Amino acid sequence: MASKGRRPGKGALYAMSGALAAFAIIILGFGGVKGFARAAKYAAVMRIIRSQFVGDYDLDAATDAALTAAVDSIDDDWSYYMDADSYDAYQDYSANLYQGIGVTISQDGETGGFAIVTTDRDGPADRAGLAVGDVILAVDGISVRGKAAEDLRALIQADYGKDALITVRRADGTEEDVAVSCEAVYSNPVSYQLLDGRVGYVRIANFRQGAGEESVAAVEALLEQGADGFVFDVRSNPGGQVSEMVTILDRLLPEGDLFIRADKRGREVVERSDETCVELPMAVVVNADSYSAAEFFAAALRDYDWAKIAGQPTTGKARSQVTYSLWDGSAVHISKYSYLTPDRIDLYDEGGLEPDSTAELSEEETVRYQTGWLAPEDDPQVQAAIELLDDPEC
Numbered sequence: 001m002a003s004k005g006r007r008p009g010k011g012a013l014y015a016m017s018g019a020l021a022a023f024a025i026i027i028l029g030f031g032g033v034k035g036f037a038r039a040a041k042y043a044a045v046m047r048i049i050r051s052q053f054v055g056d057y058d059l060d061a062a063t064d065a066a067l068t069a070a071v072d073s074i075d076d077d078w079s080y081y082m083d084a085d086s087y088d089a090y091q092d093y094s095a096n097l098y099q100g101i102g103v104t105i106s107q108d109g110e111t112g113g114f115a116i117v118t119t120d121r122d123g124p125a126d127r128a129g130l131a132v133g134d135v136i137l138a139v140d141g142i143s144v145r146g147k148a149a150e151d152l153r154a155l156i157q158a159d160y161g162k163d164a165l166i167t168v169r170r171a172d173g174t175e176e177d178v179a180v181s182c183e184a185v186y187s188n189p190v191s192y193q194l195l196d197g198r199v200g201y202v203r204i205a206n207f208r209q210g211a212g213e214e215s216v217a218a219v220e221a222l223l224e225q226g227a228d229g230f231v232f233d234v235r236s237n238p239g240g241q242v243s244e245m246v247t248i249l250d251r252l253l254p255e256g257d258l259f260i261r262a263d264k265r266g267r268e269v270v271e272r273s274d275e276t277c278v279e280l281p282m283a284v285v286v287n288a289d290s291y292s293a294a295e296f297f298a299a300a301l302r303d304y305d306w307a308k309i310a311g312q313p314t315t316g317k318a319r320s321q322v323t324y325s326l327w328d329g330s331a332v333h334i335s336k337y338s339y340l341t342p343d344r345i346d347l348y349d350e351g352g353l354e355p356d357s358t359a360e361l362s363e364e365e366t367v368r369y370q371t372g373w374l375a376p377e378d379d380p381q382v383q384a385a386i387e388l389l390d391d392p393e394c
Contacts, residue, residue, distance in 0.1 A: 042066065064330070076335050078292075078321055084329030094241070095209045097184045099157045101125045101164065105136065105149060106371060111169060112145035113137040114152055117372070120185060128180040130168060137175065138167035156182055190214035192222060193376070199386055200227030201376055204248075207240030207293040212247025219251060219278065229281040229389040231382060232297070235311060236370070239292025242320060246271050249297065252278050253304050259296070260344060261320055261337035269337075282307035283385035286353060292317045295353055296341065303342040308356040310385035316352035359384035 049057055064083045071081040082090055092098065102123020105114040114136045119126045138144060139155040156164050163179040170176060189205040200222030204215055219230070242259060249258050250273045259271040284298040284307050295314040301307035320337040340346055347353065359381045361369060368374035376382045 067330075067332075071332060071334070076319075078317070078319055079332075079334040082331045082333065087325070087329060087331040090323075090331070090333075092184060093208070096187050096189055096206070096211070098187055099160045099182060100153065100185050101128075101130075101156055101166070101180045101182055102185045103130065104372065105152070106373075107149070108135045111135050111137060113169065114144060114149065116168075120187075123185055124181040124183055128166075128178050130166070130178060130180065131171075133171045135169040136166055137169055140165050141167075186210070188214055190218050192218035194222055194225045194227060195231075195376055195386070198226070198228050199389065200225075200230045201233065201382070202230065203233040204237055204294075204297075206237055207244040207297070209241065209244065211240060212244035215248040216251045219248075223278070227280070229283075230278070231283050231285065231376075231385045231389070232301075232307075233285045233382065233385075234290050234294040234297055235285055235287040235381070236289040237291070237294035238289070239294055239317070242271070242293065245293040245297055249300055250274060251276070252282070252301065253306060256304070257342045258300060260340040260342075262339070263337055281389040283388040284309050285381050285385045286311045286314050286355065287381075288312055288315060290314045292320070295347060296339065299341045299345070299347060299353055302353075302356075303345070308385075308388040308391065309353060310357040310359055310388055311355050311381045312358065312360060313354055314347075314352035316347040316350055318346055318348035357384045357388055 046059070046062070049062065050059070064081070067081045071079055102120035103116045103125045104118045106117050107113075108115040116125070116130060116132055116134045116136065119130060119132060136144060136152065139152065140159070142155060144152045144155065156166075159182040162182065164182045166178050166180050168176055168178060189208060189211045190202065191205075192200065192202045195201050200219065202215060202218045202222070204211060222230070242261075246258055253273045254277040255275040256273055257270055258273045260268055262268045282301060284301060286295060286298050286309060290298070290311075291314070295317065298307070298309050298314075302309055318339055319335040320339050321333050322336040323331050323333045325331045338346065338348065361374075361379070361381060365374055365378075365380070369379065
């Protein structure tokens with residue numbers, strides 16, 4: 001006769017429940033009951049490393065490497081795993097923040113240092129008294145003469161959260177040491193100007209946090225200045241957040257569908273525009289590095305016959321990502337949606353956008369554009385866009 005034994009106490013029951021829950025999570029996460037073998041295999045390899053490997057090892061690093069490889073194996077350029085440090089950096093990146101002192105620079109031919117081209121208003125450098133034309137010669141006593149811009153950034157970012165001692169040569173030739181706070185600096189992704197007293201030129205560097213509101217503000221300012229047409233420059237714009245792109249499209253376009261996205265089950269979410277719009281000729285400048293929200297921005301305006309496109313063909317990304325944060329500070333960034341233009345065109349299937357007017361930059365012009373030294377009046381692609389504004393069909 002079997003013994004009844006002793007009834008488990010609450011602690012044992014809780015432990016059993018926790019174990020069963022963990023077991024269920026493992027099974028579900030690895031793809032059903034058969035997927036348990038995958039989890040067991042991973043655990044077995046980790047056990048062998050812990051019990052048999054003769055050298056030192058870092059189990060956290062091994063896990064991060066395994067998760068990186070797992071996401072890489074789905075062969076999607078836009079999906080990836082981020083460890084905790086990478087995810088922290090990504091969050092700053094998504095907020096248009098960077099670690100620095102709030103300046104843009106160019107190599108100074110005379111000294112070999114780095115001339116300050118612009119300073120962010122109320123940024124660390126501006127507050128410390130650095131000015132356009134000052135030349136950075138050293139950081140914390142380490143010379144940057146003849147070094148690459150990346151070397152200068154690395155030296156400054158090493159002082160993140162404290163003051164960096166910047167040695168500068170002033171316009172009068174004197175040298176001075178200036179303590180400048182290295183901190184998270186907001187980088188406005190939008191710049192604008194009125195060209196020839198009539199064309200509103202708006203350059204959108206990305207569609208990350210703040211881009212939508214800044215783009216709308218640029219449009220409003222240019223309308224007040226008398227703009228009778230717009231050129232939107234989204235070249236080398238890597239995309240960003242759908243909500244930011246929708247914000248500016250909603251301001252520009254009349255009532256109707258703006259953005260249609262579908263998940264793996266085909267379920268759709270549709271973003272719509274209200275009736276408020278800007279009824280002026282428009283053109284968008286794109287290139288091969290206009291990705292995601294950038295190429296969609298151009299496509300949506302063209303679908304409504306609201307704008308024409310100049311520049312070079314885009315790549316046709318047409319996938320939207322979602323970031324899932326994990327309990328240890330790491331995260332998975334994964335393609336969750338495919339998306340369609342207002343005319344329900346899949347840019348992935350189309351292979352991207354073909355411009356209405358094709359124009360290229362020379363190698364020298366490309367470098368000048370990337371460093372901010374190519375003026376719109378000297379830019380063949382911007383000029384091609386302006387010509388489209390004068391097209392009676394635009």
